[in-house]
Amino acid sequence: MGYPRRGKARRSRSHADLPLAILRPIGSLFAKIGASLATLASKKFTIMLIPHTDRRGVSVQVNAVVLSLLVLLLSGLVFTFFYLTTVYSGSARAAREREAGLDETERRLSSVVTEIEDAMRLARAFDSTLQDTLAGLDMAPPGRGREAPPTAAGDLGADMIVDEVNPNEPAELQTVRRLVAMVDSAVEPIDSLAGVLRMQKDLLADLPNFWPIKGGRGRVTMEFGPNIHPITDQWYIHKGFDIADALGVPVVAAANGKVSEIGFDPTYGLYVWVRHRYGFRTRYAHLQSISVSEGQQVIQGERLGALGNTGLATGPRLYFQIWLGTDVVDPAGFLKMAGDFGGWDSVR
Template sequence: MSPANQYKKVENKLFLAVGTLFFRLFSAVGRSFNSIIAIGKQRFTVMFIPHSEKKIFNFKISVFAMIFFAALLSGVVTFFFYYGTHYSGISSLLKDRSINLEGTQANLELIRDEIASLKKSSRVFEASLNEALSTLGLQDRGTGQPTADGDLSSFLGMEEQQEGVMRELSDLQSMGALFLDSAKSLESISKLLSAQGDLLYDLPSIWPVEGGIGRITNPFGPAEHPFTKQWYLHKGIDIAYGYGIPIIAAANGKVVERKYEPLGFGNYLLIRHKYGFYSKYAHMGRVFVREGDSITQGQRIGTMDSTGLSTGPHLHYEVRIGSQVVDPARFLNIK
């Protein structure tokens, strides 16, 4: 037999064997399916017998029907169990969110109260700033448009809440603009005061006794002379305290005179300042500066004593503009 015929014979046997195997397999599946269908078609009679036994209720149901109803019942039970659990979780979450919302609303009410208080303070600040600018001769920044007071009532709905939030936001923006504008005005005030502060260093404007101590025992103006008992014009003020107390310069300037008068001012200094001002310090004990020295405001120039014609330790202090004497009290602590 040729090889081709042998191969063909083997191929036919293999095909026949595979076909037989599949036929047996499908036959077994068919028989199993038929058996299942047969079992499923079996009917059972369900009977309900009341205690009176007068009428019996019964009905027939197949296995398929019982399986269907069992599956349906299981699905319904599972559905209610799942959604019951899910609803309980949502309910708990909503409760927590409700508590958080109440806390947030309470905090928002406090914030609104603070904003309302801040608005009142900002209006007082604005009025004071405008008054200060007017006093200093600077341009009045003007008052802004009035805004409605914040409504501190409870929330009555989302629309009202949104309007409230926008109102408070508008108030905050207005106050922000106010303070930004005020910063510019305060900068102008600062520059003005700085310039005036530089000017005051050149004017006899501070208390001439270090530490601000001492008291005025004899003011400027007509007075009775302590020795002659005659009326005369007291050209300065007498500040008394004690021996050795430091005397300071009342302004920047230059020492133009340092002398001693045994029957007059004793040890005294005359200092020339800018703008035609002079200051005089008399009855001093020690003197720390000399004629021609340049001095600065607040610098120690000597000590309090009772030299010259004096009844006790004090400082005789004068201020002049040119040759005209003026009351030093008009310039003391002008800052």
């Protein structure tokens, strides 16, 4: 029973000696390094500076520690120099790039400002024309007067009166604000003018001013007034227009209205009467055929029939009349309102 105890004691001692066995070589290594450093530190080095003249040279003795420090210091200075040079070069390049970018931005901004100034001048011309137009229509907005001319070419600061001007704002931004204000102030007059034009269009659509043959075709062979009758060869009062063209060409309504009568007459042949607003009536005679019926509502330019030579006619033609109440009137004054036909130049 005694032997096991001795075995355990030997194993315990071997385990305790293991760290010492590991640390002993390490300690010996550090001791050798320390001794080598001490030996190196005790050594001295001589640095000699010999000039290229007859003067005596200079020698300096330093130990290894001081020399190592000098080498480290010199290396640090060299590294610092190269680092600062690199940083400075990068900063200078970035500064040049930023400067080039600013120059390009300034150039583009100058181009934008030039375009805005051109737009201002065009807006001014438009506004002046608009005011003249509205004044001619007695529609000048209250409180809106003619603006003073600029004091110098391209001087937009004196072009318009702005209610509030912030002196800290860039001149370009103020120019944009002026342009926006001018365009905004022109919206209301344009809306008013658009309303007048719509009213005019509606009025013209109710007046018999549209050329009665589709596409502006035809040639006026006999006008309203005193003429020689083509059959009896006698002077008489011609109470309408004779418009000659090919058979079958569409005849259209001269204005909005209602078909009041269709029929046939030995003199006028096939005819259509259309009643319009304001007491106007129109007659379309010598038709080849009729495309509408009595009581039908028609709009300006809508087909009524086809041009023909029925009745007392010397050839394919349309006999067109305009009546106001019980009086027949000259169609020329009404047809010239629109002026969108080609046959008028051939009137004799």
